[in-house]
Amino acid sequence: MSTAISHAEEVHTHAHDHEHEHHEPNFIQKYIFSEDHKTIAKQYLIMGILWAFIGGSLSIMFRLQLGFPEMQLEWLRPILGSWIDESGKIDKEFYLALVTMHGTIMVFFVLTAGLSGTFSNFLIPLQIGARDMASGFINMLSFWFFFLSSAIMFSSLFIETGPASGGWVIYPPLSALPQAMPGSGLGMTLWLTSMAFFIVSSLMGGINYICTIINLRTRGMTFTKMPLTIWSFFFTAILGLLSFPVLLSAALLLIFDRSFGTSFYLSEIYIQGQALPNVGGSAILYQHLFWFLGHPEVYIVLLPALGMTSEIIATNARKPIFGYRAMIGSLMGITVLAFIVWAHHMFVTGMNPFLGSVFMFLTLIIAVPSAVKAFNYITTLWKGNLIFTPAMLFSIGLVSLFISGGVTGIILGNSALDINLHDTYFVVAHFHLVMGSASFFGLMAGVYHWFPKMFGRMMNKTLGYIHFWATFVGVYAVFFPMHYTGIAGFPRRYYSFTALGNDGQNAFTDLNQFITVAAILTFSSQAIFFFNFVYSIFKGKKATENPWNSNTLEWTTPVDPGHGNWPGEIPAVYRWPYDYSKPGAESDFIPQHIPFSATPESNLPEENEEIAKEKAIESLLAAQNESYNR
Amino acid sequence: MKTEQELLEAQTPRSVNPKIFTMWLFIVSIVMLFAAFTSAYLVRKAEGNWVEFNLPDLFYYSTGVLIASSISMHAALIAAKKDQFNALRLSISITFVLGLLFLVMQYYGWSQLVEMNVYFVGNPSGSFVYVFSGLHGLHLISGLVVLLVALVAAFRLKINAKALTQIKICSTYWHFLDALWVYLFLFLLINN
Numbered sequence: 001m002s003t004a005i006s007h008a009e010e011v012h013t014h015a016h017d018h019e020h021e022h023h024e025p026n027f028i029q030k031y032i033f034s035e036d037h038k039t040i041a042k043q044y045l046i047m048g049i050l051w052a053f054i055g056g057s058l059s060i061m062f063r064l065q066l067g068f069p070e071m072q073l074e075w076l077r078p079i080l081g082s083w084i085d086e087s088g089k090i091d092k093e094f095y096l097a098l099v100t101m102h103g104t105i106m107v108f109f110v111l112t113a114g115l116s117g118t119f120s121n122f123l124i125p126l127q128i129g130a131r132d133m134a135s136g137f138i139n140m141l142s143f144w145f146f147f148l149s150s151a152i153m154f155s156s157l158f159i160e161t162g163p164a165s166g167g168w169v170i171y172p173p174l175s176a177l178p179q180a181m182p183g184s185g186l187g188m189t190l191w192l193t194s195m196a197f198f199i200v201s202s203l204m205g206g207i208n209y210i211c212t213i214i215n216l217r218t219r220g221m222t223f224t225k226m227p228l229t230i231w232s233f234f235f236t237a238i239l240g241l242l243s244f245p246v247l248l249s250a251a252l253l254l255i256f257d258r259s260f261g262t263s264f265y266l267s268e269i270y271i272q273g274q275a276l277p278n279v280g281g282s283a284i285l286y287q288h289l290f291w292f293l294g295h296p297e298v299y300i301v302l303l304p305a306l307g308m309t310s311e312i313i314a315t316n317a318r319k320p321i322f323g324y325r326a327m328i329g330s331l332m333g334i335t336v337l338a339f340i341v342w343a344h345h346m347f348v349t350g351m352n353p354f355l356g357s358v359f360m361f362l363t364l365i366i367a368v369p370s371a372v373k374a375f376n377y378i379t380t381l382w383k384g385n386l387i388f389t390p391a392m393l394f395s396i397g398l399v400s401l402f403i404s405g406g407v408t409g410i411i412l413g414n415s416a417l418d419i420n421l422h423d424t425y426f427v428v429a430h431f432h433l434v435m436g437s438a439s440f441f442g443l444m445a446g447v448y449h450w451f452p453k454m455f456g457r458m459m460n461k462t463l464g465y466i467h468f469w470a471t472f473v474g475v476y477a478v479f480f481p482m483h484y485t486g487i488a489g490f491p492r493r494y495y496s497f498t499a500l501g502n503d504g505q506n507a508f509t510d511l512n513q514f515i516t517v518a519a520i521l522t523f524s525s526q527a528i529f530f531f532n533f534v535y536s537i538f539k540g541k542k543a544t545e546n547p548w549n550s551n552t553l554e555w556t557t558p559v560d561p562g563h564g565n566w567p568g569e570i571p572a573v574y575r576w577p578y579d580y581s582k583p584g585a586e587s588d589f590i591p592q593h594i595p596f597s598a599t600p601e602s603n604l605p606e607e608n609e610e611i612a613k614e615k616a617i618e619s620l621l622a623a624q625n626e627s628y629n630r
Numbered sequence: 631m632k633t634e635q636e637l638l639e640a641q642t643p644r645s646v647n648p649k650i651f652t653m654w655l656f657i658v659s660i661v662m663l664f665a666a667f668t669s670a671y672l673v674r675k676a677e678g679n680w681v682e683f684n685l686p687d688l689f690y691y692s693t694g695v696l697i698a699s700s701i702s703m704h705a706a707l708i709a710a711k712k713d714q715f716n717a718l719r720l721s722i723s724i725t726f727v728l729g730l731l732f733l734v735m736q737y738y739g740w741s742q743l744v745e746m747n748v749y750f751v752g753n754p755s756g757s758f759v760y761v762f763s764g765l766h767g768l769h770l771i772s773g774l775v776v777l778l779v780a781l782v783a784a785f786r787l788k789i790n791a792k793a794l795t796q797i798k799i800c801s802t803y804w805h806f807l808d809a810l811w812v813y814l815f816l817f818l819l820i821n822n
Contacts, residue, residue, distance in 0.1 A: 134648040207655040215648045241655060245662035253670070256761070261751040264674070280679045280753050285670055292666070 033144075035136030036563055040143050041122035042454060045447070047150060048114020049530070052440075054154075055105035056523050062098045065090045067516025069496055069506050083162070095495045096165040097183050101157065103168030104191070108198055109153065111301040111439045113146050116240075119304055119446050120209050120233040122454065126554035127227050129218025129571060131564045131628060134211040138204050145201035149194045156190035164191035167493060169294065172265035172286050176257045179271060188258070192251055199244045199251075206244075209237040218553070219620035220573035224328075225592065227552050227577045228321065231328050232307020235335040236300050242339070243296040250289035257281070284349055291342035298435050299338045303331060305442020306373060306402075309395040311577075312449050313377055315550045316392035317384030318588050320578035323376045330369035330376075337366045347415045348422045356415040363413035367406070374403050385581065385588070389548070390464030391449035397472045398441040404476075405434025408483065423493070426486025429479045437475045444471070447533070452547050456560045457540030463532040467525060474522025481511045551577045551591045570624065572617050574610070653799050657806050660769060664810060667765070668817055671758050675821065681753040685818055686742035689763075692735035693815050699728035700808040706784075707801045713791045715784070722781050725804065729774050736767055755822075762814045766807070773807045776800050 034040060061080075064071060072088040073080075083094040090098070121139065125132055133139045156163040165183025166174040170191065178185045213234050217226070253264040257278075265286045266278035314321040321327060343351060343359040377399045386392070408430040412418050421427060444467075451459050485508045490497055500507035546555035554561075556571050571593035579590040585602035596603050597611045674680075702724040709717035740760065743749075748756040780800040783789050789797050 135652060138652070203656075203659050207652055207659070210655055211648050211652050215651055241659055242662050245659045246666040249663050249666035249670070252765070253761070256750075256757070262754070262757045263752070264670075264754055264757060282674050282677050285674050288673060289666055289670060 033140060035132070035140045037121045037125050037133050037136070037139060038454070038561065038565075040139055041118050043143050044113060044117035044121060044146070045454075047147070048110050048118060048443075049533070051105055051109040051114060051150070053526070053530070055102050055110055056526065058098045058102040058105070060520060060523055061090060062095055062102070063516040063519045065095060065495065067509070067513040069509070092495050093165060093182050094162055096167075096181070096493065097162045097187070099493050100165050100167055100170075100183070101163050104153070104164070106436060107168060107297065107301065108195070109150060111436070111443070112202065112297070113198070115439060115443045115446075116233070116236055116300065116304050117143070117146065117205060118443075119229070119308060119450070120205065120237065122450065123229055123554065124209055124212050124233055125216070126453070126557065126561070126565060127230050127552050128213060128216065128221055129553050129566075129573065130212060130216035131566075131570070133208050134216060135208055139208050142201045142204035142208065145197050145204065149197035149201060152190055152194035152197065156187050156194070159186050159190070161185045161187055163187040169287075169290055170254070171290075172254060172257065172283050173269055176254060176265050177269070177271070177276075178258065192255055192258075195251060196248065199248045202240050202244050206237040206240040209233055210241065213237075218570045218573055219624050220617040224325070225573055225576050227307075228310035228324070228327055228331075229304075229307040229552075231331055232303045232310075235331050236303045239296045239300050239303070239335055239338060243293040243300075246289055247293035250286055250293070253289075254286065284346070284351070287346050287349055288342070291345045292339070294345065295342040296338040298431075299334055301435055301439045302442075303334070305398060305439040305445075306331070308442050308446045308449070309377065309398050310380075311550075311552070312391050312395040312445050313380050313399075314578050314580060315449075315548050316387045316389055316395075317381050318387070318580045319380055319384040320580055321376065322379040322382075323372070324576065324578060326372055327376055330372040333369035334366065337362065337369070341366065344413055344415075344418070347418045353415070360413060360415045364410065366413075367410055370402075370406055374399065374406070387548075389448065390459070390461060390468055391445045391548075393465070393468045393472075394441045394445035394448060397468065398438050398445065400472075401433050401438040401441060401475065405430055405432075405438060409434060421486060423491055424486040425482040425490045425492055428492050429482035429486055432479045432482075433475075437479065441471075444468075444529070449548065450554075451533075451536065451540075452543035452559075453554055453557070453561070455537045455540070456543055457536050458543050458547065459536040459540060460532050463528055467528045467532065470525035470528070471522060474518055474525060477518035478515055478522055481515055485511055546591075549587075549589050551579060551589055553592055556591065556593055569621065572621070574614060574617065575607075647795060649795055650798055650802070653802055657803070660806075660810070664762075664765075664814065667758070667762060668814070671817075671821065674754055674758075679753070681748075681755045682822060683746055683748050683756065685759070685815075685822060686739040686746070688735050688739035688742055689815060692732050692739060693812060695728055695735060696732045696808050696811055699725045699732065700805055702728065703801050703804045707794075707797055710784075710789050710794060710797045711791055715787060715790075718789065719781075719784050722777070722784050726774065726777050726781055729770065729777060729804075733767060733770060733774075736763055739763070759818060762818065766811055766814060769810070770807050773804055776803055 030036075031039065034043075061076070064073065069089070073084055073090060074088045076090075077084045080090075080094070083091045085091045121133070124130070153163075161182040163183060164170060164175070164187045165181055166188070170188070174180050175184055175188055178188070213226075213230060253262075256262040257265050261277070263278040263281040265283050266276065266281040267283075268279060269276045310321055310327060341359060341363045343355060344363045347356050347359075381396070381399075408426070412421060412427060412430055448459055448464055451457070488508070489500065490508055496506050497508075498504050498506055501509075506512075543559055545557070545559055548555075553571060553573065557565050558567065572595075573592045574595045575590065575592055577592050579585070579602075581588045582590060582602045585599060590599055590602070595611070595614050596607050597614060600608075603611075702721045706718050706721040706725060709715075709721060740763070743756070743759065748759070750757055750760040777800060780789065780796055783796055
């Protein structure tokens with residue numbers, strides 16, 4: 001790491017020589033070990049999409065078991081081999097592995113790396129007006145650590161004892177004792193190794209994002225002129241920087257317990273009548289450490305989606321975002337609160353009940369900044385001149401999911417109610433709507449919106465609409481019924497649940513069949529997106545520089561921004577990014593790089609005063625250029 | 631209303647050197663790692679079943695050695711600022727040797743622990759001491775690598791009053807590793 005810094009120093013000065021000499025990078029430098037933030041972003045995006053299809057197909061497999069427990073799954077044998085047992089059903093141990101890997105893949109590899117990795121990398125330099133990230137080399141390392149981590153996690157799907165099976169939270173002692181279940185053996189080791197590399201990758205990425213946002217803004221880009229996307233990436237990176245090291249420490253202690261026989265998490269355990277030597281450990285200690293990451297992780301996943309939604313909704317409603325500063329304040333509030341609510345995941349672990357009420361109180365406060373965000377989205381849309389691009393539809397979809405999933409969060413945040421609902425499908429419904437689907441919709445909105453800048457072509461609109469409606473209706477059809485089964489007591493992660501059925505039959509098979517069919521249809525409709533994505537990269541309609549008439553800086557770059565993003569000088573920034581439909585203005589948008597002196601017809605009195613400062617902003621050009629040659 | 635001067639300062643790009651800033655963010659992540667460990671220590675200790683023992687004598691001496699290395703590191707930075715190359719080489723070499731000596735002393739400190747029948751595998755109170763000192767040792771090795779790179783640069787005259795970034799990063803990291811150990815050591819002293 002530290003050598004990387006000094007190495008990056010050399011590489012950095014190197015990169016600037018490039019700008020002067022301008023010789024073309026070869027294929028490997030350009031597409032594989034690229035240090036260009038745009039290429040790295042695309043690498044993350046493609047990896048994220050591939051992981052999403054893997055993670056999604058795992059969920060279809062366990063949905064088949066839940067919806068159609070009697071179904072013959074022999075046709076899956078070519079893929080799953082002996083994980084299909086002799087009676088033609090999914091192996092019971094493997095069912096747990098499916099649930100675990102679905103969670104791990106979706107939370108970390110799709111919605112953390114695929115979402116944050118893609119859009120933080122792509123948008124931060126473009127929207128703040130920088131040539132590239134603070135350190136292109138560390139940025140490249142970040143992606144390749146992610147790739148290594150992905151390769152290890154992927155390989156664990158194919159080992160004989162199966163991948164990790166203790167749930168994505170890998171609670172000890174199940175995860176700490178290799179003999180506890182097949183998935184706790186090699187699969188768990190690979191899981192931990194993979195996650196260690198993933199943490200390194202996330203930290204490298206996050207450090208770069210923070211450093212770039214603080215140090216590399218163009219002249220005039222003060223913090224209060226930054227688009228909300230940048231604010232959300234900034235807070236996401238801070239969350240990651242503070243919480244991922246804690247997961248690493250939890251994982252390290254777990255590794256010591258697993259491989260060296262220490263007793264951090266293990267105490268007085270009997271396996272097959274034999275007492276283990278471990279004495280004095282505490283399994284709850286692991287849960288505290290894990291959820292200190294685990295809860296901020298929810299916001300690491302969600303905040304980028306919220307930031308991009310703010311940007312897309314303002315652009316396509318042709319209205320300034322309602323309450324810009326309140327939006328920043330609510331992001332900040334969520335970031336702070338994210339660190340002090342972790343124990344609401346642990347209401348039933350035997351924690352001190354008094355502590356439970358403290359965490360309940362803090363948890364419910366999160367409703368305040370969340371509601372601020374929801375109201376601000378709705379008031380931005382209110383009486384707007386709405387343009388329903390696919391990106392806009394996915395953003396509105398996010399607002400819908402954020403509200404309907406968030407409301408059940410208030411129920412679950414109450415410790416008294418949670419005791420009844422803990423580990424039921426009610427929880428599954430809650431977090432799939434508010435975190436899973438909402439963030440996924442943010443990811444999709446981002447892809448549809450910034451595709452023209454990424455690949456220089458447009459995605460097909462009609463296919464986008466079909467994709468949106470299939471996904472939107474599908475997501476509700478899948479997750480809404482889960483509230484009912486959950487309230488009735490149907491537990492999550494169970495292979496089959498017969499306690500409420502007649503004569504040992506599975507309970508709620510009709511609802512579960514409905515959910516499974518809906519899940520299959522929703523998952524299949526993602527193929528429309530995949531086709532649209534791949535087809536449009538090569539054959540899509542050529543994009544213009546600014547297809548959505550948007551204000552932010554990335555749309556001032558050429559259709560295919562080269563290395564360094566702007567062929568000439570980086571534009572200066574004079575105004576906030578949300579001057580849409582300004583009274584008196586000629587067009588319905590005024591980009592950030594247009595000075596107030598050029599728009600006397602629409603300036604407000606206080607903005608006319610800003611004209612005097614434009615000289616000062618322009619005079620910073622020399623200093624800005626000089627800093628790149630340092 | 632801000633004055634124009636204040637506005638200019640607020641808008642001056644790159645008021646901090648990005649490399650040094652990156653260093654600080656890296657330090658933040660290490661702080662969080664050890665904050666998690668020491669919090670885990672407190673949470674676990676509060677649950678009882680906790681074996682008490684004295685820290686090995688060598689840890690006191692090694693702490694002194696590490697503090698001394700911080701002083702010589704600071705001398706190196708001052709020498710670099712004044713372009714005194716011989717003093718720079720001498721003090722940076724001393725720092726490196728003291729760093730190595732610290733690691734050796736930590737290792738023998740572990741032997742003393744073993745003599746006291748405190749093992750890595752056993753009651754968590756002992757395991758934690760090994761984890762603290764071991765992971766700090768790993769980070770110190772990374773610090774020695776940074777120091778070695780700076781040492782080579784110093785001997786090639788690449789560090790001077792006009793090229794201070796490298797030695798600044800190196801000394802910040804080294805002082806941090808020093809402070810980190812002092813924190814861990816005091817933490818263990820107070821809680822043992």
